[in-house]
Amino acid sequence: MKNKESILVVDDDLDFLGIIRKILENKGYKTSTVPSASEALSLLEKQFYNAVILDISLPDADGTELLPKILELHPYILAIMLTGHSSVKNAVESLNRGAFAYLEKPLNPENLLSVINRGMEKQLLVFENRQLMDELERHNRITNTLLSVSQAVAQTLDLQKIIDSALEKVAECIGVEASFVYLRDKDHFKLKGYHGLSTQTVKDMPEEVSNNTGIFSNLIEQSGPIIIEDLKKTNEPDLGFLNNVGYRSFAGVPLAILGENIGVLGIATDFNQIFSPNNVDLLTGIGREIAIAVRNAQLYEEASSVKALRELDAMRTAFLANVSHELRTPLAVIKGSANSLLQPDVIFDEQTRRDFLVSIDKDADTLTRLVDDLLMISRLEANALEVKKKPSKLIDVISAIKDRLDNLTVKHHMHIDIAEEIPTVNIDEGRIGEVLTNLVENAVKFSEDNTNIYIKAINKNKEVLISVADEGIGIPLELHQRIFERFFQGDGRKAGRRKGTGLGLAICQGIVEAHGGEIWVESTPGKGAKFSFNIPVN
Amino acid sequence: MDKKHILIVDDDPAILRLLSTNLKARGYEIFTAIDGAESLEAVQKDFIDLIILDLMMPKIDGVEVCRRVREWSDVPIIILSARGDENDKVKCLDLGADDYLTKPFGIAELMARIKTAFRHRGDPTVAPAQATFACDGLEINFAKRRVTVDGKEVTLTPTEFALLQHLAVNSDKVLTHNMLLQSVWGNEYSSEKEYLRVFVGRLRRKLEPDPKNPKYIQTIPGVGYHIATSTASVA
Numbered sequence: 001m002k003n004k005e006s007i008l009v010v011d012d013d014l015d016f017l018g019i020i021r022k023i024l025e026n027k028g029y030k031t032s033t034v035p036s037a038s039e040a041l042s043l044l045e046k047q048f049y050n051a052v053i054l055d056i057s058l059p060d061a062d063g064t065e066l067l068p069k070i071l072e073l074h075p076y077i078l079a080i081m082l083t084g085h086s087s088v089k090n091a092v093e094s095l096n097r098g099a100f101a102y103l104e105k106p107l108n109p110e111n112l113l114s115v116i117n118r119g120m121e122k123q124l125l126v127f128e129n130r131q132l133m134d135e136l137e138r139h140n141r142i143t144n145t146l147l148s149v150s151q152a153v154a155q156t157l158d159l160q161k162i163i164d165s166a167l168e169k170v171a172e173c174i175g176v177e178a179s180f181v182y183l184r185d186k187d188h189f190k191l192k193g194y195h196g197l198s199t200q201t202v203k204d205m206p207e208e209v210s211n212n213t214g215i216f217s218n219l220i221e222q223s224g225p226i227i228i229e230d231l232k233k234t235n236e237p238d239l240g241f242l243n244n245v246g247y248r249s250f251a252g253v254p255l256a257i258l259g260e261n262i263g264v265l266g267i268a269t270d271f272n273q274i275f276s277p278n279n280v281d282l283l284t285g286i287g288r289e290i291a292i293a294v295r296n297a298q299l300y301e302e303a304s305s306v307k308a309l310r311e312l313d314a315m316r317t318a319f320l321a322n323v324s325h326e327l328r329t330p331l332a333v334i335k336g337s338a339n340s341l342l343q344p345d346v347i348f349d350e351q352t353r354r355d356f357l358v359s360i361d362k363d364a365d366t367l368t369r370l371v372d373d374l375l376m377i378s379r380l381e382a383n384a385l386e387v388k389k390k391p392s393k394l395i396d397v398i399s400a401i402k403d404r405l406d407n408l409t410v411k412h413h414m415h416i417d418i419a420e421e422i423p424t425v426n427i428d429e430g431r432i433g434e435v436l437t438n439l440v441e442n443a444v445k446f447s448e449d450n451t452n453i454y455i456k457a458i459n460k461n462k463e464v465l466i467s468v469a470d471e472g473i474g475i476p477l478e479l480h481q482r483i484f485e486r487f488f489q490g491d492g493r494k495a496g497r498r499k500g501t502g503l504g505l506a507i508c509q510g511i512v513e514a515h516g517g518e519i520w521v522e523s524t525p526g527k528g529a530k531f532s533f534n535i536p537v538n
Numbered sequence: 539m540d541k542k543h544i545l546i547v548d549d550d551p552a553i554l555r556l557l558s559t560n561l562k563a564r565g566y567e568i569f570t571a572i573d574g575a576e577s578l579e580a581v582q583k584d585f586i587d588l589i590i591l592d593l594m595m596p597k598i599d600g601v602e603v604c605r606r607v608r609e610w611s612d613v614p615i616i617i618l619s620a621r622g623d624e625n626d627k628v629k630c631l632d633l634g635a636d637d638y639l640t641k642p643f644g645i646a647e648l649m650a651r652i653k654t655a656f657r658h659r660g661d662p663t664v665a666p667a668q669a670t671f672a673c674d675g676l677e678i679n680f681a682k683r684r685v686t687v688d689g690k691e692v693t694l695t696p697t698e699f700a701l702l703q704h705l706a707v708n709s710d711k712v713l714t715h716n717m718l719l720q721s722v723w724g725n726e727y728s729s730e731k732e733y734l735r736v737f738v739g740r741l742r743r744k745l746e747p748d749p750k751n752p753k754y755i756q757t758i759p760g761v762g763y764h765i766a767t768s769t770a771s772v773a
Contacts (some may be wrong), residue, residue: 060622133559264683321621321623324620324622325594325620325621326620328620328622328640328641328642329550329553329620329641330552331642332553332620332641332642333550333552333553333556334558334642335642335643335644336553336556336642336643336645337556337561338558339644339645339646340559340645341557343646345564346560346563346564348559348563352559352563355555355559356556356559359552359555359556362552363552442678
């Protein structure tokens with residue numbers, strides 16, 4: 001049979017129905033016949049017919065009134081009105097209401113078939129048009145979605161933000177509640193982001209998934225989407241975390257860029273969803289957008305870390321040059337003094353010989369201190385600084401280093417002001433003493449003789465605040481952070497003073513941080529500097 | 539003979555003390571400065587025969603001191619630095635320093651270098667046989683230590699003059715790197731090839747119309763240098 005279209009004929013003349021059924025079935029149309037408007041409507045509510053042939057005068061309704069109801073149910077149905085002489089006016093009215101044609105009784109079968117034929121052709125065109133429109137709309141939607149994903153992920157070079165915003169878009173555009181991304185990392189997939197998953201599910205999610213077996217590696221291998229309609233029927237261990245909490249279906253696509261699959265994007269729903277090809281295409285496209293953004297972010301990260309490494313390397317080279325210089329200076333004094341005593345051409349007097357020995361002794365101390373600083377810095381770098389905390393009084397810490405501070409500030413006026421209500425703090429006395437000594441040493445180094453140096457400690461909301469202030473050259477704002485960097489050297493120390501290793505403040509910072517505190521500087525160039533650190537009171 | 543005046547510039551008081559003691563004990567008159575600015579003042583104020591100069595100093599560093607002193611004085615400068623980098627060495631010599639010694643150093647070595655610097659300065663132990671030298675516009679009056687190129691006077695530092703004198707006196711002979719280093723500087727300098735390169739460079743910049751295509755001091759690649767006098771006359 002050629003024709004597969006279905007036709008419903010509505011007429012109260014049963015003989016007529018019988019004849020017309022024969023004619024239509026003869027031509028291959030699937031034909032139904034009913035004698036009343038109510039039966040016609042109940043059939044049409046259940047199924048679609050390509051055409052309806054409708055008598056205008058029916059026992060329970062006027063065909064002209066029935067027509068709008070039918071068209072409301074099936075807008076594209078082909079309606080052909082049948083009419084007697086008397087009701088031509090009604091038939092014309094029906095055309096206005098959307099009927100395709102009207103035929104007068106008695107019917108000419110040839111005429112009927114030709115009208116049906118023309119009508120069906122027109123209907124086919126309408127259907128095709130509609131399909132094209134739908135296709136266009138689908139493409140539009142995919143394009144818009146991809147555009148919005150691509151815009152969202154292009155906002156940042158931060159890998160985490162890219163993945164988070166992409167997953168948010170996936171939820172918004174595809175309308176799934178759960179989604180996640182794993183990225184490939186050497187021989188594993190690592191969980192990099194998720195959206196719409198419960199805390200429990202997140203806990204169950206594997207942080208790492210093998211690269212060699214399982215659904216993720218299948219996704220990568222076949223380089224295309226994988227859809228699981230019913231998670232219960234499969235036994236994917238890597239998706240167990242979804243199954244456990246009742247998710248029913250899963251779709252996953254590889255994150256592909258330039259022929260390389262760098263991870264997977266998965267979505268899940270908690271009902272048996274048949275993922276439409278549209279959505280799978282869309283998901284694949286989103287996967288590509290995420291892959292591009294992720295790769296960009298990775299490249300950016302690599303470039304930044306290369307830059308950071310280069311900076312670190314330059315800093316280390318500068319540090320080594322500096323250390324070498326700092327070691328050579330006291331060594332020059334030691335070697336030169338000893339060498340002087342060994343020269344055969346000059347015999348020095350007793351006092352001069354003693355002076356040489358004093359120089360050797362002093363610079364051996366300088367060398368020792370330098371080596372200690374270097375060791376301390378390497379401990380800090382290795383996070384291996386030992387801090388032996390015990391409940392201590394700050395005043396005892398000061399007493400222990402008082403002689404040394406007096407020596408350091410012999411040409412300055414030192415003022416020590418420790419508030420009486422300062423509670424006992426849990427500290428390593430020796431280390432905190434080192435910090436204070438170091439700060440006072442800096443104050444002396446960067447201020448003129450006969451100026452004031454203030455050491456002050458106060459009690460302030462569950463912490464002890466200790467400061468060392470001078471009236472020296474001060475520190476420009478742009479250096480307030482940098483001076484704590486390892487190996488940083490400040491300019492402007494007084495002439496005749498030895499330059500340090502650039503390690504002192506880095507060491508201070510390391511010690512203070514090991515006590516759970518912070519160290520910072522406040523300074524106006526030309527008006528002195530105030531270094532402060534706090535220690536929490538337990 | 540009057541005492542020679544030596545200015546020691548170093549920001550480390552211990553080094554200043556060490557050098558002062560040793561140099562005084564060997565008959566030198568000592569002046570000290572603890573930074574670049576002070577040293578420049580001292581050079582202008584006092585009569586200084588030689589400067590021993592540290593590089594890393596606050597305010598004005600040694601490289602800058604060297605450059606500024608060379609703008610108006612040919613006083614010998616010996617750099618005494620804890621920076622042992624070859625680049626620093628070449629840079630300082632290029633700027634006009636006469637010698638470069640790295641800390642830590644031996645007293646005897648420093649004394650020898652000071653003597654070498656003074657030897658270049660003008661009491662030549664061996665007076666040249668001839669009084670003058672002339673070659674294609676370059677004229678040297680050995681006795682007056684005066685050099686002119688096409689009649690225009692050129693100021694040379696003592697070491698530059700010593701090198702030029704040695705090349706001129708031995709013109710048309712090829713002088714190897716070793717021969718030059720030993721004759722002009724001293725035996726202990728035979729490994730300091732960059733001294734020669736830097737000082738020949740300095741001479742060429744002062745004497746040659748086109749230092750890149752020198753007409754007076756010719757390089758014999760891999761061997762040494764010579765002054766060729768096809769048209770020169772020795773009086």
